[in-house]
Amino acid sequence: MTAGVYKLTEIPEHSGKEVEPPDSSERSSEKSVSLELTSMVTRDSLSVLGLTYIVKRWEGSWWKGCCMRPRMVKSVLTNVSMHVSSGQLTALLGNSGSGKTSLLNVIANRASGQIVGGVYLNNTLMTEKVFQHEAGYVMQDDRLIANLTVRETLTFTASLKFAKAATEVITERVNRVIGDIGLRHVADNKVGGLLDRGISGGERRRVSIAAQLLQDPKLLLLDEPTTGLDSCTANDLVANLAELAKKRGKIIMMTIHQPRSEIFKLVDQVAILSQGELVYGGPSVQMVPYFTDLGYPCPKYSNPLDDYIDLASIDRRDNAVEEESTQRVGVLKAAFVHSTIFRQTLSNIHQDTRILQTIETFQQNAAGFIQDPPGFYFTFQALVWRMTVNLKRDRSALAVRLFQLGLFALFMWLFIFRLSNNQESIQDRIGLFFQSGQVSAYVGLVNGVSIFPPIRDLYDREARDGLYTFLVFILAYFVQILPFHFVSSAVFSSIVYWAIGLYPDAKRFGIYYSVVMMMHYIGEMLGVIFMGIFKSTSVATSVTGLVLAISGLIASGFLVSLQNMLQIFQDFSWANVFKYSSEIFMANEFHQLEFSCDEGSGMFNCAIIHLHYFRTIIPPGVPCLIQVGDDYLNIAFPDAVDNLSVNFAVMAGFVGALFITTLVVYKIRGVRNLH
Numbered sequence: 001m002t003a004g005v006y007k008l009t010e011i012p013e014h015s016g017k018e019v020e021p022p023d024s025s026e027r028s029s030e031k032s033v034s035l036e037l038t039s040m041v042t043r044d045s046l047s048v049l050g051l052t053y054i055v056k057r058w059e060g061s062w063w064k065g066c067c068m069r070p071r072m073v074k075s076v077l078t079n080v081s082m083h084v085s086s087g088q089l090t091a092l093l094g095n096s097g098s099g100k101t102s103l104l105n106v107i108a109n110r111a112s113g114q115i116v117g118g119v120y121l122n123n124t125l126m127t128e129k130v131f132q133h134e135a136g137y138v139m140q141d142d143r144l145i146a147n148l149t150v151r152e153t154l155t156f157t158a159s160l161k162f163a164k165a166a167t168e169v170i171t172e173r174v175n176r177v178i179g180d181i182g183l184r185h186v187a188d189n190k191v192g193g194l195l196d197r198g199i200s201g202g203e204r205r206r207v208s209i210a211a212q213l214l215q216d217p218k219l220l221l222l223d224e225p226t227t228g229l230d231s232c233t234a235n236d237l238v239a240n241l242a243e244l245a246k247k248r249g250k251i252i253m254m255t256i257h258q259p260r261s262e263i264f265k266l267v268d269q270v271a272i273l274s275q276g277e278l279v280y281g282g283p284s285v286q287m288v289p290y291f292t293d294l295g296y297p298c299p300k301y302s303n304p305l306d307d308y309i310d311l312a313s314i315d316r317r318d319n320a321v322e323e324e325s326t327q328r329v330g331v332l333k334a335a336f337v338h339s340t341i342f343r344q345t346l347s348n349i350h351q352d353t354r355i356l357q358t359i360e361t362f363q364q365n366a367a368g369f370i371q372d373p374p375g376f377y378f379t380f381q382a383l384v385w386r387m388t389v390n391l392k393r394d395r396s397a398l399a400v401r402l403f404q405l406g407l408f409a410l411f412m413w414l415f416i417f418r419l420s421n422n423q424e425s426i427q428d429r430i431g432l433f434f435q436s437g438q439v440s441a442y443v444g445l446v447n448g449v450s451i452f453p454p455i456r457d458l459y460d461r462e463a464r465d466g467l468y469t470f471l472v473f474i475l476a477y478f479v480q481i482l483p484f485h486f487v488s489s490a491v492f493s494s495i496v497y498w499a500i501g502l503y504p505d506a507k508r509f510g511i512y513y514s515v516v517m518m519m520h521y522i523g524e525m526l527g528v529i530f531m532g533i534f535k536s537t538s539v540a541t542s543v544t545g546l547v548l549a550i551s552g553l554i555a556s557g558f559l560v561s562l563q564n565m566l567q568i569f570q571d572f573s574w575a576n577v578f579k580y581s582s583e584i585f586m587a588n589e590f591h592q593l594e595f596s597c598d599e600g601s602g603m604f605n606c607a608i609i610h611l612h613y614f615r616t617i618i619p620p621g622v623p624c625l626i627q628v629g630d631d632y633l634n635i636a637f638p639d640a641v642d643n644l645s646v647n648f649a650v651m652a653g654f655v656g657a658l659f660i661t662t663l664v665v666y667k668i669r670g671v672r673n674l675h
């Protein structure tokens, strides 16, 4: 590699001529062997030409009385030019904030700011599609499914990447990558997570790398692959990457923090960034002589990488040293622009990008089954399979999903034990139905919060890699959770309905169960929606919890009857699912249910009901007003019996509307960049 700063005005003219595409017979023969190691026989190169990356920063602060306003204030990268070839391992170095990750993001088409200059893989402009087809990006955090084995993880990714390939081909590819990256000894071990120990941190990192190697990319980017690993494991990993670059002819570029001197011997190329500009970019063997010529020899026994990163850093301890180090870095940047290494960079870039290939030609040349995206149904099935297997193997999560709601029902049973039909039981029933709606929705939310966030983060990574879209992801998630909701709602409903003793009728039980099930599902849907809106899971959980609590308070009619609420709350209740669930619960239970009339307690209970709901004075001499449940319905939930089917339909409509809302939210949200 050679690297350097290239003035934008000096960007070479391209002839615009295209490379002749191979004829169709050639392409079809390529198709059958498209898993062969093409990168071994061709020389590939990555050219970064005059790259400048500018981001908008929020400025100002509301507490100082001014509004936050975006301003184009920061140039994260300035005129960076690099040229690297296949077979080489490149280390991107620099102090914190020097722009290493940003450079990888720009190369990978994942940066969101304004970009000037170009990135080319061979002679093709790097677009998102080209990157997805020809390159892999291993981000800092390993996003893996804890309960799959290493082999299952890779087979799943391979089956989405090569949807049209035969099983043997996928197996062969997975085995080869497992061998290449040194995972053979843990191939059938569970990946594990934070709580459930599986393979080691270094091995997890290798699984993330292996997932990117499956499609045999020409270019592999890694953001701090050694972070969090002990020095021995880190060295092993870098040695493995260096070997991979040479053996498989790949361009491998990694950012690295605090590189040890052993790593220096393993890398072929070094690029040192300072404040977004290169102070050196070239062969590792030329680095020490280069800086020595500039008057900065590397002291004996010190690590040259550490030494020159320090040299290229701005020291901000006090004004004097800051000024001195800023001047020094300025001189280093300028010196590099005038170096022979830099001139060689420009010459190499010019050579490789002289005749640009259009994206269309690239796609024709690259046609093979790797490019064919898997069908919607295939991806849907694969995602449902993975989510289900993951949950089934996590016994505690599975138990929580299936029985948390039932456990609550058990407490309700212990608390109420058995309902009678006296006047006091009216109040008990109201409380029971209030809880039935609230708790089922809330537990749905809690279940989603414990399971959805890691799956969503994985979706971000895999969607970025072009494996599937938000539509199939959301659909798969909502379908996959359905059986668990059926079971947990059934456990809850059975305990509440039969043990506590609601209206003894199978059809009415079915109605109660359906409403509980829908509320449980709606709770989780709301959680998924808010986890799409807010980055932070805890904020999303709090907001969803608040929305559920307030909705239940305002619209259920259990705390204050709808007729006695302010008009604005009455209007709001029409758009609130608790209004409909409450009406169904009440009509389902109270219709034709007879209540006994014991004078003393009846008077007392009726007084409570009257004061609470109707704010009227009890007529003297009336022992109790509610003799049949319909008496109560007529006053507190009029039309609830007549509207039973309509209310059901409205609730189903809510489920549909929330599904569409989820799709809209995730469409707008897009795919988030992860670290």
Ligand SMILES: Nc1ncnc2c1ncn2[C@@H]1O[C@H](COP(=O)(O)OP(=O)(O)OP(=O)(O)O)[C@@H](O)[C@H]1O
Pocket (backbone or CB within 6 Å): 055, 056, 057, 074, 076, 094, 095, 096, 097, 098, 099, 100, 101, 102, 103, 112, 113, 257
């Ligand atoms: N989208 C963005 N909006 C605002 N500032 C940004 C954005 N992207 C990068 N930056 C800023 O650019 C600088 C370089 O960031 P980057 O993450 O590339 O540095 P780095 O060298 O990878 O740092 P580290 O080694 O600490 O990860 C930082 O000051 C960062 O805050």
